[in-house]
Amino acid sequence: MTALPQTTEKKLGLVIDLDTCVGCQACVTACKGWNDAGIGLSDQDPYGADPSGTFLNRVHSYQVAVPEGPAQVVTFPRSCLHCDNAPCVTVCPTGASYKRAEDGIVLVNEDACIGCGLCAWACPYGAREMDAAQGVMKKCTLCVDRIYNETLPEEDREPACVRTCPTNARHFGDLADPESQVSKLVAQRGGYDLMPDMGTKPTNKYLPPRRKGPGEASPLAPLMDIKATGIAGWLDRMLGKI
Amino acid sequence: MHPAPSVVLFSTLSGLGFGFLAFLGWGALNATGWTAFFLWGLGYGLAVAGLVASTFHLGNPKNALKAFTQWRTSWLSREAWASVATLLILAPVALSDIFALGLAQLVGQIGGALALLTVLTTAMIYTQIRAVPRWHHWLTPVMFLTFALAGGAMLSARGWAPILLLTLGAVLFALWKVGDGAFARAGQTMGTATGLDRLGVPAVFDPAHTAGNYLKREMIFVVGRKHAAKLRKLALALASILPAILLLFPLGPWGIALAAFLHLAGALAARWLFFAEAEHVVGLYYGARG
Numbered sequence A: 001m002t003a004l005p006q007t008t009e010k011k012l013g014l015v016i017d018l019d020t021c022v023g024c025q026a027c028v029t030a031c032k033g034w035n036d037a038g039i040g041l042s043d044q045d046p047y048g049a050d051p052s053g054t055f056l057n058r059v060h061s062y063q064v065a066v067p068e069g070p071a072q073v074v075t076f077p078r079s080c081l082h083c084d085n086a087p088c089v090t091v092c093p094t095g096a097s098y099k100r101a102e103d104g105i106v107l108v109n110e111d112a113c114i115g116c117g118l119c120a121w122a123c124p125y126g127a128r129e130m131d132a133a134q135g136v137m138k139k140c141t142l143c144v145d146r147i148y149n150e151t152l153p154e155e156d157r158e159p160a161c162v163r164t165c166p167t168n169a170r171h172f173g174d175l176a177d178p179e180s181q182v183s184k185l186v187a188q189r190g191g192y193d194l195m196p197d198m199g200t201k202p203t204n205k206y207l208p209p210r211r212k213g214p215g216e217a218s219p220l221a222p223l224m225d226i227k228a229t230g231i232a233g234w235l236d237r238m239l240g241k242i
Numbered sequence B: 001m002h003p004a005p006s007v008v009l010f011s012t013l014s015g016l017g018f019g020f021l022a023f024l025g026w027g028a029l030n031a032t033g034w035t036a037f038f039l040w041g042l043g044y045g046l047a048v049a050g051l052v053a054s055t056f057h058l059g060n061p062k063n064a065l066k067a068f069t070q071w072r073t074s075w076l077s078r079e080a081w082a083s084v085a086t087l088l089i090l091a092p093v094a095l096s097d098i099f100a101l102g103l104a105q106l107v108g109q110i111g112g113a114l115a116l117l118t119v120l121t122t123a124m125i126y127t128q129i130r131a132v133p134r135w136h137h138w139l140t141p142v143m144f145l146t147f148a149l150a151g152g153a154m155l156s157a158r159g160w161a162p163i164l165l166l167t168l169g170a171v172l173f174a175l176w177k178v179g180d181g182a183f184a185r186a187g188q189t190m191g192t193a194t195g196l197d198r199l200g201v202p203a204v205f206d207p208a209h210t211a212g213n214y215l216k217r218e219m220i221f222v223v224g225r226k227h228a229a230k231l232r233k234l235a236l237a238l239a240s241i242l243p244a245i246l247l248l249f250p251l252g253p254w255g256i257a258l259a260a261f262l263h264l265a266g267a268l269a270a271r272w273l274f275f276a277e278a279e280h281v282v283g284l285y286y287g288a289r290g
Helices: A025-040 A118-122 A160-162 A181-189 A229-242 B003-025 B032-053 B063-069 B075-101 B105-127 B141-156 B159-178 B181-187 B190-194 B212-217 B225-246 B252-276 B280-288
Strands: A012-017 A059-063 A070-081 A097-099 A107-108 A170-174 A205-207 B201-206
Touching: A012 A059, A012 A181, A025 A059, A025 A070, A025 A160, A059 B190, A118 B212, A118 B225, A160 A170, A160 B252, A170 A181, A170 B201, A181 A205, B003 B032, B003 B075, B003 B105, B032 B075, B032 B141, B063 B075, B075 B105, B105 B141, B141 B252, B159 B181, B159 B225, B159 B252, B190 B201, B190 B280, B212 B280, B225 B252
Parallel strands: A012 A205
Antiparallel strands: A012 A170, A059 A070, A059 B201, A097 A107
C-alpha cells in the first residue's frame, strides 16, 4: 500500500559531510557498480558522443560567494533522502513505491512499477530516475541488499557509497536513535534538511561546510613594497614628478 | 516539465471527451438512432482515445491493471477508477438514447457527475505536486474542469456554450498570471535546495554530469519557452474567443464542428504550455533558476 507508515521503528539514512567531501565521485561509481550488479542500472551509448545512464547518486559542485573572503567550492552529493513524508510514495498508483515501517527505507517494487514517472515528478530532489532500458523507476535502496546481508563481512554491511568514501564524508546509521553516531554528528555540526519548506521531512542530513575565515594576507606581501635605490630610485622619483 | 505528446494528447482529448459525456449523461441529446449513436460514439471515442494515448507514456505498461489498487492515496489510481466507472455507467444510458429505451434519468445524472469527477482526478494528479509550484494551485483543477464544461457544452450545442468558452479564456488568463509568480512565491532557490544559503550565494561550478539524463530530459525542459507569449495569445484565441464568436451564428452542425476543431487546436496549445512552462524545483540543482 502506498500509504505512508505512521511511524517507523528506525530511520536509517545517511549523513553527508559537505566539509569533508572532496567530490572524487567514488560514491557515484561504487553505487553504480553495486546496484548495476543488483537491480541493473543501464547506460545508453556509454562510449559514444551522447552518453546517458541511470544513476542513484550524483555529485554536483557549487561555488559559493561568501560575504567576506574568497569564494568557496563545495561538492555536493545528491541522492534519495528517504523522507518521512515521502511524496513519491503516496502518488504511486500501483503500490510499487513504498516506505518500510521497520527501518524507513523508501523502495520501488519493480515487479509492480508501470513506469509512469509520477513519483519522479513528485520528488523535489531528483532522487528518482527512470531506467531507459527497463522502463521502471530506479532509486537509492540504501543498499538494502548489503546492510542486512549476513554473507558479507560485518564491515561491508553499509551502503556502497559509505563504504567506499575515501574521506569518510558519508555516514550511515539510525537517525531515530539520538545516541547513534549519526545523530550525534547532526547535533554537533548542525546537520540540516534540504528544502525543508517542501514538507517532505527528509531522513538524510547534510553537515554544512565550515566557514574558512577571511583570506590571510599573502606571505609575499612585504616584498611587494619595494623601495628602489640608485639609478632606479632616481628614475622612480623623476617619473613620479612628470 | 517535458510536454510529452502522449500526455498532452491524453489530457486534452479525454478532458473534452469526458466533458461531452457529462452533457450527454445529463440528457443534452434529443436525438435517437444514428445521430445519437454518432454523438455518443464521439464522446466515448475522445475519452477512450485519450486514455489509450496515456498508456504510451508508460515505461512498463504490462502492469497497468495494478494502477487500480492504490485509490486511497493516489490520484492517478483514482483517475483509473473514475474513468472506468464513468464509461461503464454511461454505457446503458447511451444504449437507451440510441434505441429510445427510456432509461431512468438518474443513471445519466450519476454518470455525468462521474465524468466530471474523472476530469477532476486528472487535474489533481498535477495539482498535488508541490515540487512544481506552477501546478500546485486551485486554479489548475478549475482550468481542467472549465475546459471539460466549455468543450462539452460546445459539442452538445448548448445555447450558453459561448459564455463558458469565454469563462475558459478568463480562467486561462488568470492561471498564466498567477502561475508566472508561482515559482518565486514557493521560495525555493539553489541556496535552499543545497542548504548552502547558510554559507553564501551558490552558483553552479561544474555540472554533475556533462551529458543529459532522465531528470534533465523530463523535468528541466526549456526548449520553446521563447514562443510562450505568442502561444498564449494563440491558445486564447483558438480555444476560447474564436469558437465563442462562431457559435453565436446559427451555422448548424458544421459550425459546431469548425468551432470544435479550433477549440481543440487551442486546447492542445494551452496544454502544451501547461507542461512546457512548468518548472520543477529539481532544476535548481542544475542552475535552471537562481
